[in-house]
Amino acid sequence: MSEVQLELEILRYDPEKDQEPHFKTYQVACREEWMILDAVNHVKDEVDTTLSYRWSCHMAVCGSCGMMIDGQPKLACKAAVKDYADKKVRIEPLANFPIERDLVVVQDDFMEKLKRVKPYIIRKEEKPIEEGEYKQSPADLKRFKQFTLCINCLCCYAACPEYALTPEFVGPAALALAHRYNADSRDQGLAERHKEISKPEGVWDCSFTDTCSIACPKHVDPASALQQLKITTTVQWYKELIGMGDK
Amino acid sequence: MAYVRPVSKTCWYLKDRNYTIHMLNELTSVFVGLYALLLLWGIGAVASGPEAYQYFLKCLASPGMLVLLWVTTIVIFYHAIAWFKVTPKAMPIQKGEEFVPGGVIAGAHYVVWILFSLVVLFLAGVF
Numbered sequence: 001m002s003e004v005q006l007e008l009e010i011l012r013y014d015p016e017k018d019q020e021p022h023f024k025t026y027q028v029a030c031r032e033e034w035m036i037l038d039a040v041n042h043v044k045d046e047v048d049t050t051l052s053y054r055w056s057c058h059m060a061v062c063g064s065c066g067m068m069i070d071g072q073p074k075l076a077c078k079a080a081v082k083d084y085a086d087k088k089v090r091i092e093p094l095a096n097f098p099i100e101r102d103l104v105v106v107q108d109d110f111m112e113k114l115k116r117v118k119p120y121i122i123r124k125e126e127k128p129i130e131e132g133e134y135k136q137s138p139a140d141l142k143r144f145k146q147f148t149l150c151i152n153c154l155c156c157y158a159a160c161p162e163y164a165l166t167p168e169f170v171g172p173a174a175l176a177l178a179h180r181y182n183a184d185s186r187d188q189g190l191a192e193r194h195k196e197i198s199k200p201e202g203v204w205d206c207s208f209t210d211t212c213s214i215a216c217p218k219h220v221d222p223a224s225a226l227q228q229l230k231i232t233t234t235v236q237w238y239k240e241l242i243g244m245g246d247k
Numbered sequence: 248m249a250y251v252r253p254v255s256k257t258c259w260y261l262k263d264r265n266y267t268i269h270m271l272n273e274l275t276s277v278f279v280g281l282y283a284l285l286l287l288w289g290i291g292a293v294a295s296g297p298e299a300y301q302y303f304l305k306c307l308a309s310p311g312m313l314v315l316l317w318v319t320t321i322v323i324f325y326h327a328i329a330w331f332k333v334t335p336k337a338m339p340i341q342k343g344e345e346f347v348p349g350g351v352i353a354g355a356h357y358v359v360w361i362l363f364s365l366v367v368l369f370l371a372g373v374f
C-alpha cells in the first residue's frame with residue numbers, strides 16, 4: 001500500500017496560555033486512501049493528544065469537522081489526502097468564527113441567528129388530527145428539497161466575505177433554511193420570517209459572490225436560496241405597502 | 248478567552264480568487280454607470296438644441312472618447328454575461344416536478360438582449 005507524506009501546519013491556540021494562535025508543524029505518513037481528518041486523527045492519537053477539534057461521523061453527515069484546509073472551508077472527512085500529496089497543508093479553524101481552542105470555533109452566533117429565522121413549519125391554525133395529514137405533491141417537495149440537505153457545517157459562513165466584514169449578517173445557512181420553510185407548501189410563516197429577513201442585516205447584506213455555494217459540501221446552493229429570498233422579500237414588502245401582504 | 252482573528256477591511260478581496268473575480272464583476276458597474284451618464288448628457292444635448300447636439304457628437308468622436316466607448320462596450324458585455332450566467336440561481340422556474348434547465352433561463356436573457364438591441368438599432372436607422 002502506497003503512502004502519502006504530508007506536512008501538516010495546524011493552527012494551535014490554548015486560551016489559557018496563548019495570547020494569539022500559532023502554527024505547529026507535524027509530519028504525517030498517510031495511507032493513500034485517508035482523508036485529511038484521518039491525518040489529523042493520527043496527530044491526535046500518536047503525536048499530540050492535546051490537539052482539539054470536532055468530528056463525529058467521518059461520512060459528511062454530522063457537519064462537525066468543517067475546517068480551513070489550505071485556505072478553503074472544507075469537511076476534513078471529505079477532503080482526500082491524495083489531493084494534497086507531498087505538500088505542506090495548512091489546517092486552520094473555520095474562518096470568520098472566534099477560536100475556542102485549536103480547531104474548535106465558537107458557534108453561538110450561528111445558533112442564535114438560526115433561531116431568529118424560525119426554521120420550522122409555522123401554521124396559523126393547526127388542523128385537527130381527524131382531518132388527516134398535510135398532503136404534499138412530489139413537485140411541492142422538490143421546490144425546497146435541496147435546502148433540507150444542510151448539515152450545519154458552517155463552511156458557507158467561512159466562505160462568505162460579507163459575514164467576515166459584517167458579523168451581524170444573518171448569513172447563508174440560516175437564510176437558506178428560512179427559504180426552505182417559506183417554500184414549503186405546508187408553511188404559513190412567511191410574514192413572521194419576513195421581519196428578520198427584510199432587515200438590512202437580513203438578506204440584503206448578501207452581495208451574491210456565490211462563494212458559499214462553491215464551498216457547500218452538500219450542494220445546498222445557499223446563494224440561490226438567498227437570491228430567491230430577495231425576490232420574495234421584495235414582493236412581500238410591496239404587498240405590505242398596499243396592505244395585501246401575507247399575514 | 249476565545250480569539251477573534253482580524254479581518255482586513257480594505258484588502259479582503261485579494262484573499263481568495265473568487266472574491267477578486269466578484270469584485271471585478273462589481274467594478275464593471277462603474278462603466279455601466281458612466282455610460283448611463285453619457286446617455287443623460289446626450290439627451291440633455293438634444294433638448295438644448297442643434298448646437299449643443301453637434302458639440303456632443305464632436306466630443307463623442309474624439310479619440311479619447313472613442314477609446315472609452317470601446318472599453319465600455321467590452322466591459323458591459325462582460326458585465327451582462329457574468330450576471331446572465333447566474334440568473335438560473337436567482338429565478339429558477341419549476342414546470343411540473345422538474346426545474347427548467349439553467350441554460351434555458353440564461354438563454355432567454357440572451358434572446359431578449361438581442362431582440363432589444365435589434366429594436367434599438369432599427370429605431371436608430373441602422374437598417
Ligand code: SF4
Pocket residue numbers: 156159160161162163171172205206207208209210211212213222223226
Ligand atoms: S452569496 Fe451572499 S451569502 Fe453567499 S457567500 Fe456571497 S455574500 Fe455570502
Ligand code: SF4
Pocket residue numbers: 149150151152153154155156157172173176212215216217218219220221222
Ligand atoms: S449550507 Fe452547505 S456549507 Fe452551509 S452549513 Fe449547510 S451544508 Fe454546510
Ligand code: FES
Pocket residue numbers: 055056057058059060061062063064065066075076077078
Ligand atoms: S466528521 Fe461528520 S461531517 Fe465530517
